[in-house]
Amino acid sequence: MSLNETQASIESPGCALTMTTNEELSLILPPKLVVMLELPLTLCPVAMAIVNRSGLWMLAGFLLLGWVMARMTVQRRRRRVRQNGEDREIQRRLDAKVSTALPLSDAPIEVQRWQVAMFDLQRELKGELDSRIAITQSLMRQLDQRIAVLQELEKGR
DSSP, X not given: OOTTTSOEEEEETTEEEEEOSHHHHHTTSOHHHHHHOOSOXXXXXXXXXXXXXXXXXXXXXXXXXXXXXXXXXXXXXXXXXXXXXXXXXXXXXXXXXXXXXXXXXXXXXXXXXXHHHHHHXXXXXXXXXXXXXXXXXXXXXXXXXXXHHHHHXXXXX
């Protein structure tokens, strides 16, 4: 008795499938396998994956994809933990440094000498600028006074 002549009702604990013809079975299985199998099959999803090679490859692909994604997640988490530890170490080192009132106080002696020379030059230049500003302001006052005197002379004429 073949599947063409009678309706095959297949039930197992994991699946239930009812087929009436080989044509319906050929939609799921390769044609050569349908001809070879003239007896009822237990066609549940796992059995289909084993019989159908493309389903097996797809299942293997999903398993591989899941494994790769899980591995990437674990590596990313380890990298983040390592980076956080390094960041904490750097922050601890920065916090441990004693800040002084003078910048570059822990620099080599040549740098400190250069710094002193720069402070001296700054003081000299600031003094020169302040004196030039004072001279310019006094000249402006003198000009304002002379202008005022000239305006009074013109009014008097």
